[in-house]
Amino acid sequence: MRDYLVFQLYAPLVSWGDQAVGQERPSADHPSRSALLGLLAAAVGIDRNDETRQEQLSSACHFGIKLYAPGLAMRDFHTAQVPPANKKSKHLYTRRDELREPKLGTILSFRSYRQDSLSVVALWLNDDPAYSLPQLQKALSKPHFHLYLGRKACPLAVPLCPEPGQFASMKAALDHYAPADELRPLFERGQPRYYWEPHSDSGLEETYRGPRYDQPISRKRWQFASREEAVFLSREAEHVPE
Secondary structure, eight states, rough: EEEEEEEEEEEEEEOOOOOOOOEEEEESSSHHHHHHHHHHHHHHHOOOTOHHHHHHHHHHHEEEEEEOOEEEEEEEEEEEEEEEOTTTTTTOOOOHHHSSSSEEEEEEEEEEEEEEEEEEEEEOOOSOOOSSHHHHHHHHSSOOOBBBBBTTTOOOOOOOOOOOEEEEEEHHHHHOOOOGGGGGGHHHHOOOOEEEETTTTOOOOOOOEEEEEEEEOOOTTEEEEEEEEEEEESSSSSOOOO
């Protein structure tokens, strides 16, 4: 038996950052580890530049995901004004400072989102974590900073509703959780998919494993490492909790 904290993630738009090349800013169809850590850090009140506390949180937390609805893909064309890359110029602290520069250039990018995506996340901790599950539950219920699902354009549409519990496996924790009633059309579709950090108590037989580049190394330098992600693809509709 293991202690878990389970919560839901839903918004009309989400963006789960994936490897970005050139002008493309893609989104995966399910939450990344870095996005979930960022969500927890914002809820707890950890500053983005506090790499010590960011690392403590990352070392403590592990995640499993039940993806009920990946959502429809949406690709958006962005233009943004930016100051010239001049190393001799003073540091610009805010967007207002950037737009006050006398000469501005324009950058183009394509950014991907998912529409009507619903996930349930199971969180468990190491044996000697810097934070406890009750602390994290309280933070997710009453977050310190505003919470977003990938980008500031993606605020939550329903509360996270974190629920603690002790279960024999990660799958049991995920299957026991019932998302909000207003989301029933999404989670009644059946055939959810599971993604998790491999461990012995998953309760699932892996369909396959694949690499994912979402393990934060440095938030200041935007550096990420690769990790293994286990995947289970349902072959038939799963039981929907009452």
